[in-house]
Amino acid sequence: xxxxxxxxxxxxxxxxxTAPAPRPSDRWESFPPSRLSHHGKACCxxxxxxxxxxxxxxLNGGDLTSGPRWLREKYKWGPSPWPIxxxxxxxxKTIDCGAHAALALEAFTAxxxxxxxxxxxxxxxxxxxxxxxxxxAEEDVSCHWLDGEHIYHEVxxxxxxxxxxxIWDASAGSWINPRQAGGYGSLVAxxxxxxxxxxxxxxxxxxxxxxxxGLWVQI
Amino acid sequence: xxxxxxxxxxxGNPQPGxxxxxxxxxxxxxxxxxxxxxxxxVSGIHWNELDDLWVQRPWDEINLEAYADKVRSALDEGGxxxxxxxxxxxxxxxxxxxGHPNLLAPPAGAMKRIAKPAVEAHRxxxxxxxxxxxxDLPDWELHAFCRAHNWRVWxxxxxYDAARTPSWDVFVAARAALTKVWSTERLFLQAHxxxxxxSVMLAAYQxxxxxxxxxxxxxxxxxxxxxxxxISAVDPAFEATLRQMVKALNWTGGGELEMVRDPSxxxxxxxxxxxxxxxxxxxxxxxxNLPATLVEGAxxxxxxxxxxxxxxxTRVVLEVPVRDDYPLPPLPEPFAGAVGHSMKHPSGLTSxxxxxxxxxxxxxxxxxxxxxxxxxxxxxxxxxxxxxxxxDLASVETPQFLxxxxxxxxxxxxxxxxxxxxxxxxVEVVSxxxxxxxxxxxxxxxxxxxxxxxxxxxxxxxxxxxxVGFRPDQIILNGPAKWWPEGMMPKERMHAVFCDSVADLExxxxxxxxxxxxxxxxxxxxxxxxxVSRFGIPLDSPDTFAKLIDAVGRxxxxxxxxVHFHMAxxxxxxxxxxxxxxxxxxWCRSIEKLTGRTIQxxxxxxxxxxxxxxxxxxSKFAKAxxxxxxxxxxVRQIVSEPGKAMAQPSMALAMRILEIQEHEEDHVxxxxxASIAELPMYAFQPHRILRQCxxxxxxxxxxxxxxxxxxxxxxxxxxxxxxxxxxxxxxxxDVLIFCDAGGYxxxxxxxxxxx
Numbered sequence: 001x002x003x004x005x006x007x008x009x010x011x012x013x014x015x016x017x018t019a020p021a022p023r024p025s026d027r028w029e030s031f032p033p034s035r036l037s038h039h040g041k042a043c044c045x046x047x048x049x050x051x052x053x054x055x056x057x058x059l060n061g062g063d064l065t066s067g068p069r070w071l072r073e074k075y076k077w078g079p080s081p082w083p084i085x086x087x088x089x090x091x092x093k094t095i096d097c098g099a100h101a102a103l104a105l106e107a108f109t110a111x112x113x114x115x116x117x118x119x120x121x122x123x124x125x126x127x128x129x130x131x132x133x134x135x136x137a138e139e140d141v142s143c144h145w146l147d148g149e150h151i152y153h154e155v156x157x158x159x160x161x162x163x164x165x166x167i168w169d170a171s172a173g174s175w176i177n178p179r180q181a182g183g184y185g186s187l188v189a190x191x192x193x194x195x196x197x198x199x200x201x202x203x204x205x206x207x208x209x210x211x212x213x214g215l216w217v218q219i
Numbered sequence: 220x221x222x223x224x225x226x227x228x229x230x231g232n233p234q235p236g237x238x239x240x241x242x243x244x245x246x247x248x249x250x251x252x253x254x255x256x257x258x259x260x261v262s263g264i265h266w267n268e269l270d271d272l273w274v275q276r277p278w279d280e281i282n283l284e285a286y287a288d289k290v291r292s293a294l295d296e297g298g299x300x301x302x303x304x305x306x307x308x309x310x311x312x313x314x315x316x317x318g319h320p321n322l323l324a325p326p327a328g329a330m331k332r333i334a335k336p337a338v339e340a341h342r343x344x345x346x347x348x349x350x351x352x353x354x355d356l357p358d359w360e361l362h363a364f365c366r367a368h369n370w371r372v373w374x375x376x377x378x379y380d381a382a383r384t385p386s387w388d389v390f391v392a393a394r395a396a397l398t399k400v401w402s403t404e405r406l407f408l409q410a411h412x413x414x415x416x417x418s419v420m421l422a423a424y425q426x427x428x429x430x431x432x433x434x435x436x437x438x439x440x441x442x443x444x445x446x447x448x449x450i451s452a453v454d455p456a457f458e459a460t461l462r463q464m465v466k467a468l469n470w471t472g473g474g475e476l477e478m479v480r481d482p483s484x485x486x487x488x489x490x491x492x493x494x495x496x497x498x499x500x501x502x503x504x505x506x507x508n509l510p511a512t513l514v515e516g517a518x519x520x521x522x523x524x525x526x527x528x529x530x531x532x533t534r535v536v537l538e539v540p541v542r543d544d545y546p547l548p549p550l551p552e553p554f555a556g557a558v559g560h561s562m563k564h565p566s567g568l569t570s571x572x573x574x575x576x577x578x579x580x581x582x583x584x585x586x587x588x589x590x591x592x593x594x595x596x597x598x599x600x601x602x603x604x605x606x607x608x609x610x611d612l613a614s615v616e617t618p619q620f621l622x623x624x625x626x627x628x629x630x631x632x633x634x635x636x637x638x639x640x641x642x643x644x645x646v647e648v649v650s651x652x653x654x655x656x657x658x659x660x661x662x663x664x665x666x667x668x669x670x671x672x673x674x675x676x677x678x679x680x681x682x683x684x685x686x687v688g689f690r691p692d693q694i695i696l697n698g699p700a701k702w703w704p705e706g707m708m709p710k711e712r713m714h715a716v717f718c719d720s721v722a723d724l725e726x727x728x729x730x731x732x733x734x735x736x737x738x739x740x741x742x743x744x745x746x747x748x749x750x751v752s753r754f755g756i757p758l759d760s761p762d763t764f765a766k767l768i769d770a771v772g773r774x775x776x777x778x779x780x781x782v783h784f785h786m787a788x789x790x791x792x793x794x795x796x797x798x799x800x801x802x803x804x805x806w807c808r809s810i811e812k813l814t815g816r817t818i819q820x821x822x823x824x825x826x827x828x829x830x831x832x833x834x835x836x837x838s839k840f841a842k843a844x845x846x847x848x849x850x851x852x853x854v855r856q857i858v859s860e861p862g863k864a865m866a867q868p869s870m871a872l873a874m875r876i877l878e879i880q881e882h883e884e885d886h887v888x889x890x891x892x893a894s895i896a897e898l899p900m901y902a903f904q905p906h907r908i909l910r911q912c913x914x915x916x917x918x919x920x921x922x923x924x925x926x927x928x929x930x931x932x933x934x935x936x937x938x939x940x941x942x943x944x945x946x947x948x949x950x951x952x953d954v955l956i957f958c959d960a961g962g963y964x965x966x967x968x969x970x971x972x973x974x
Contacts, residue, residue: 053758057749057799060798063481
């Protein structure tokens with residue numbers, strides 16, 4: 001997403017004494033998932049074709065639903081400036097979770113699979129977020145994704161059954177564990193950006209949970 | 220209550236004994252727990268929750284009969300026994316074939332039915348067994364298995380140990396090592412399954428499933444052993460079938476099903492262990508105390524309730540005090556000149572395996588579904604035998620390559636016929652003969668006569684092909700040294716030139732502009748992005764891809780454009796090659812889209828093992844043609860280059876035995892007059908070997924055995940074949956024929972040790 005757009009989408013904490021207690025995801029209520037920009041020229045066409053070609057090559061004959069593990073190998077997780085175009089993103093050594101997730105979404109989709117952008121709020125610690133704040137500031141990149149001990153993170157939901165998804169964290173190179181709750185690095189809330197009445201209106205199944213598309217679901 | 224617990228080894232690949240003890244202590248705080256071990260070096264004997272120790276002499280020393288009596292007495296006196304070692308459990312099963320009420324380990328019948336790799340008992344469970352073959356098959360077939368599974372295979376012993384064997388030389392070395400360690404020739408090769416590992420642990424008594432629990436590995440050691448995991452209930456459907464299996468096996472004791480869940484959610488059973496796993500106490504932390512449940516089931520004495528502490532567990536490294544009465548033994552001196560101390564299997568489990576093999580070979584054999592044990596003798600094609608019969612071997616000066624005229628003619632005709640069948644009105648399919656695989660004129664002529672194009676990597680090869688009769692417009696020139704030697708580039712129009720680098724492309728473009736080179740098709744070779752290669756224009760970064768796109772734009776527009784990709788399927792595996800093909804089609808489509816150039820010729824192949832190429836199944840090749848038509852509709856010609864598949868079967872190497880040396884334990888070293896100078900591929904592929912009987916002239920295939928065929932060179936690594944058996948009556952002067960030597964063995968053979 002564009003930096004200006006992202007900063008503008010961050011909700012300020014506030015409210016009155018009678019309002020319900022704020023949820024960690026409130027800060028990112030209006031946050032859209034990130035997307036890579038396209039110059040409309042050959043430079044971005046080449047970049048996109050390269051990602052799709054490389055993703056298939058890296059499968060090595062493995063199952064199409066395997067996570068695109070190579071993205072994390074090729075691109076370290078870290079600050080990246082926004083807006084970012086295809087031709088810029090693919091040439092960087094470091095990209096953030098929004099760019100990782102956007103590339104993973106493209107890879108899954110190009111394989112002929114159905115995938116959706118997904119957003120997470122995760123809990124770490126103030127020490128960790130301070131470290132990240134410093135690192136992002138060094139690169140002069142917005143820290144809108146940090147809030148106390150919570151962070152905003154972007155991932156990719158891959159449809160694996162009629163209405164079932166697995167959640168691929170391209171920045172970590174692993175699938176998110178649907179069983180875990182609480183503690184350092186745990187999932188606090190999730191939102192899957194998808195259209196349609198999945199699961200007869202109950203939402204997409206992720207582990208034992210149902211996630212209604214477009215809504216932040218607190219874990 | 221007195222409970223004996225064995226398997227206390229607590230190194231990097233631990234046994235479950237200490238975990239069992241910790242869990243039992245929670246369930247039965249007042250029980251007397253006695254640790255059983257066979258070496259005082261095993262660190263688990265110092266665990267402070269053990270009340271007493273029963274340390275026996277190592278398995279290579281112990282009197283098994285006397286020890287069996289002692290164990291029987293301990294059980295008869297009311298002691299319970301939980302084995303933490305597969306081999307000990309097997310030995311106990313042989314001592315108590317029908318079980319003992321206090322022996323909490325499976326009976327002999329159950330042991331047999333969980334033997335690796337078939338794990339016969341798995342039927343009914345929602346699992347599959349990864350494909351495997353027994354290593355008593357001929358090397359020729361084992362090599363085929365490895366190729367078919369992209370060399371992602373494991374060589375496994377019957378009880379413990381597994382080695383990744385990504386190439387033939389590694390396989391041969393690992394087979395020799397495992398055979399020696401575990402005293403058996405019957406190992407098995409199993410296809411690797413990618414996925415996440417998980418296990419189901421169970422406790423049962425006399426056929427009744429008492430409890431089971433599931434664990435997913437969340438952290439692993441370098442050896443792939445569990446370091447952390449999460450615990451959950453077993454899926455009810457799985458549990459129902461497991462209950463039936465336990466009943467059918469009349470299982471008693473702990474057990475573990477080790478599995479892999481692949482990306483499509485399919486479970487693959489790797490093995491079933493006749494004991495609790497080393498992570499047993501991790502499950503107790505998760506509220507599933509199976510050792511206590513087992514004891515409760517066997518005795519009826521209620522165990523203390525186990526509280527759930529967490530659903531996940533991890534290991535840490537702990538230092539514990541050493542018991543005064545079992546001081547640490549001295550550390551063995553390293554062998555002179557060696558690095559480190561050999562500490563594997565301190566209790567002598569390998570010796571136990573050897574002893575059990577002698578006393579009860581059937582119990583310890585691997586159980587495979589692939590039929591009775593083979594003798595390692597490969598089937599030799601009839602055409603080979605006919606071609607050999609055309610030689611008077613008695614008068615053949617050795618070492619000498621024998622040309623298989625009938626075989627070669629058949630191979631070229633078959634390839635030509637297939638190409639013709641696969642072609643359509645829109646797309647012509649032709650074959651290319653890679654001159655470098657064997658520049659023998661007879662083979663080049665066969666290629667010409669069968670409508671092949673000549674694939675050349677140097678101007679010397681081009682001239683060789685022209686001398687034999689190829690026209691320039693039947694020549695395809697590629698490789699990084701296409702200008703070598705200087706001044707030999709034909710002026711006439713060639714069929715195709717493929718550029719190996721951007722620099723090569725620029726040189727070719729300039730040469731064509733000057734009129735120094737002419738070709739109907741000019742294209743690029745693209746480097747395989749996921750397989751290490753030094754050839755072609757790379758695609759491995761967006762920048763290099765952009766350069767490739769830019770370079771294609773500089774190719775002359777009055778020549779037809781083409782793409783060439785080669786990778787040895789024998790190296791990356793057959794399935795791997797077909798994935799590469801699919802991947803390359805996608806890259807080609809991208810190149811067309813981004814450059815606006817239409818690909819008209821596609822040259823693909825390289826390094827096919829003959830059996831894979833000449834297989835009767837044409838469907839994959841036919842499908843490939845359809846894929847090309849669908850993805851690259853501008854392609855008018857597909858050049859299929861099978862590489863060594865044409866040359867390799869077309870020659871054999873005849874050699875004579877110079878001397879036979881017999882050594883201890885049936886080991887034989889036979890010196891031959893050939894060497895690795897004539898068989899440079901000896902480390903990369905097996906050869907089917909025949910011996911001509913000196914008396915009858917009959918050709919006898921060599922099977923597996925303890926003979927090494929040593930080359931004539933005074934070079935330590937000059938061993939042309941290992942672990943073969945010479946037919947009875949073999950003597951110095953007999954002729955051996957190494958088939959499958961017509962490819963790189965022939966073309967890369969060199970003069971050495973001839974003065």
